[in-house]
Amino acid sequence: MTLDLMTYYRHMLRIRHFEEACLSGVASGEIHGELHTAIGQEAIAAGMVGILRDDDALVSTHRNHGHGIAKGVPLEPMLAEIFEKETGLCGGFGGHMHLFDPDRLFSTTGIVGATLPVALGHAYAAFLDGSDAVAVAVSGDGGVNTGGFHESLNLAGALKLPLVVLVENNDWAISVVSSEVSAVGSAERAPAYAAWGTRVDGTDPAAVAVAFAEAVARARRGEGPAIVEATAQRFRGHYEGDPDLYRTPELKEAMAAKDPLVIARRELEAQGIGTDHLDDLVAESQAQIDAILARVRAAEQPDPSRAHDHVFTGGVA
Amino acid sequence: MTTATDTPMLSPSFNLSRVIADAIKLEMEADERIVVLGEDVGRQGGVFGSTRGLQKAFGDRRVRDMPISEMAFTGMGVGLAMSGYRPMIEIMFVDFIGVCLEQVYNAIAKNPYMSGGRVPMPVVIKTAGGCIGSAAQHSQCLWGTFAHLPGMHVVAPSSPYDAKGLMAAALRSDDPVIYIEHKGLLLSKLGDFPHGAEVPKGRYTVPIGEAATVRDGRDVTIATLSASVRDALVAADELAGQGIDVEVVDLRSVVPLDADHVAASAARTGRLLVVDEDYLGFGLSGELITRVLELLGPGALRGIARHGVANVPIPAARSLEQAVVPGSASIAAAVRELVARG
The missing domain is CATH 3.40.50.970 (Thiamin diphosphate (ThDP)-binding fold, Pyr/PP domains)
Structure with missing residues (x-):
């Protein structure tokens, strides 16, 4: 199932503008910790839109904003959490790497590779429930070399659990080139786990959607786990503040040519969509995020007296 | 109970x-x-x-x-x-x-x-x-x-x-x-089992975070948990014959740590020995003693000591293992040493 390119373009614009709003929070000091954006990888999250249900679990990584948006997490509480506000999704206790929306079974972890075991638990819950819900674990190309990736896919294959692993392959695990330290790609590992695997161009939202929808449909039908590997570029450093000296200016220039928003816009123009209309879309998306950002900025940080809340249900011990 | x-x-x-x-x-x-x-x-x-x-x-x-x-x-x-x-x-x-x-x-x-x-x-x-x-x-x-x-x-x-x-x-x-x-x-x-050996068939709970005194005594409080409670009770029986009356508190949980219970006991007996089968450093014994002293004040007790696995891995040979892991004999010795100090 795919959406039309114009719709994907709108989704990608929303994610890009959301990420840029986060960048502004780092520049202003409102976000005082690490921030990892997926600028350059928007087509992957956009391709996921509309495929998952609220009762499907999605467990994402440190680079998670686009996935939250794709899962339908409301933008304002998510941005407020990233901006450390009491109006945030988690009241300012989690921050950008630790987003939780239990109403949509969306959660994240800042530990590379740790998404798969959690998603496997959701998948086992679906099995126990007798439901056709699926569980999606997002991983980067670095996370696929953790032990948890192997353990979880082995178990999912053995029990035919509905685990879909979405690998966002930007080929850089911080400064280590993943293809240089991986025996094979992620999709090629699928047969070892009795899983279905495929690799797609992660700058093409429709291609991602086709592959992801197929993986989800198989898992829903009880056909077991799947690995969807989507290749894309990470334009920014690993985190904001990363000097990113491990990538040459020439390489960065070549990467910029694979900007999914530029590619989509070019295609839309080729389809005869007017520049003015596209500019209006950009302005509309920007205005929407700007309005949210203004409200987020006006919100308060959580009261310091609450720092000991939530350790235990009955208080601190 | x-x-x-x-x-x-x-x-x-x-x-x-x-x-x-x-x-x-x-x-x-x-x-x-x-x-x-x-x-x-x-x-x-x-x-x-x-x-x-x-x-x-x-x-x-x-x-x-x-x-x-x-x-x-x-x-x-x-x-x-x-x-x-x-x-x-x-x-x-x-x-x-x-x-x-x-x-x-x-x-x-x-x-x-x-x-x-x-x-x-x-x-x-x-x-x-x-x-x-x-x-x-x-x-x-x-x-x-x-x-x-x-x-x-x-x-x-x-x-x-x-x-x-x-x-x-x-x-x-x-x-x-x-x-x-x-x-x-x-x-x-x-x-x-020397204590708590009678178990009802039906459902019941023991609240998490509440210590229990499993032996009353006047001279010294041993606070410990798990299998060391049994060893402490054996040590207490031996020490009773030597004129030392030991109170044994079973912590039952480490978190929450019932320091109030231990402090009340130690305030009565005047001496506190924490026995811990876990590693000694940066652990339960130091935490418990600190909390007790925070509750009672630094000079409230006549004697304070701790007995745990000094920070070495557990060795294989029985002779080495017994040298580092608390047992009833070493607990009794630690109590005698504490009492002898005054």
Whole structure:
């Protein structure tokens, strides 16, 4: 199932503008910790839109904003959490790497590779429930070399659990080139786990959607786990503040040519969509995020007296 | 801990592991959201028998044998809890926690906090600790390690009565609970326990976070937990013959730590010895003594001492093991030394 390119373009614009709003929070000091954006990888999250249900679990990584948006997490509480506000999704206790929306079974972890075991638990819950819900674990190309990736896919294959692993392959695990330290790609590992695997161009939202929808449909039908590997570029450093000296200016220039928003816009123009209309879309998306950002900025940080809340249900011990 | 005389009791010929299995079974009957995942928990019923009969009673969906993939199945506990289940994850020996500590301390322990209270983690990590002559990688306690990390209740029962009641409390808790059974006690018969040996057949709980005085005394308070309670009671009997009257407090949990109970006891006896089968440094003994002194004031007690595994790995040879792991003889010696100081 795919959406039309114009719709994907709108989704990608929303994610890009959301990420840029986060960048502004780092520049202003409102976000005082690490921030990892997926600028350059928007087509992957956009391709996921509309495929998952609220009762499907999605467990994402440190680079998670686009996935939250794709899962339908409301933008304002998510941005407020990233901006450390009491109006945030988690009241300012989690921050950008630790987003939780239990109403949509969306959660994240800042530990590379740790998404798969959690998603496997959701998948086992679906099995126990007798439901056709699926569980999606997002991983980067670095996370696929953790032990948890192997353990979880082995178990999912053995029990035919509905685990879909979405690998966002930007080929850089911080400064280590993943293809240089991986025996094979992620999709090629699928047969070892009795899983279905495929690799797609992660700058093409429709291609991602086709592959992801197929993986989800198989898992829903009880056909077991799947690995969807989507290749894309990470334009920014690993985190904001990363000097990113491990990538040459020439390489960065070549990467910029694979900007999914530029590619989509070019295609839309080729389809005869007017520049003015596209500019209006950009302005509309920007205005929407700007309005949210203004409200987020006006919100308060959580009261310091609450720092000991939530350790235990009955208080601190 | 009193029970009516007509309450049906478990047979004194049962061993402790069977009591624990019984506790889990009763809670699983009452709450179908409880599922058990672990190595050898199903077909074998646990390497010590503390999950025996569960798979037969509840099927292999709720009691599932896992591959040796602790990272995966501990993380499954996180996803199951987020999906509304109440998983019990068995880590066969606590020593193995290193391979899956990530999901325990970064997810199970922290998700409730990181989510601003929106994502509770009703997960029990059941594991066996304690010294059984199996040396450095199979004889640790490690409750201090869990206790140091925020977000987990940590219990380590010493008696069959507490083992059942604390297991029930753990399975009913909405907080993560690390339940550390002692390998050296699991195969002991109920009738062999010096305290808490009478176990009702029905359901009951022991509240998590409340210490219990298991022997009254006037001269010195020993605060300890798990199998060391039995050793402390043996030491106390020996010391009674030498004119030293020992009070023994069973902490029962490390988190929450019932320092109030210990402080009240130590204030009466004037002396406090903390006995800990876990590592001495940066652990339970230092924490408990600090909290007691914070409650009573720095000069409130005549004597304070601690006796634990000085920071060395557990050695293999019996002669070396006995040199570092507290036992009844070394506990008695530590008490005599404390009393002799004044």
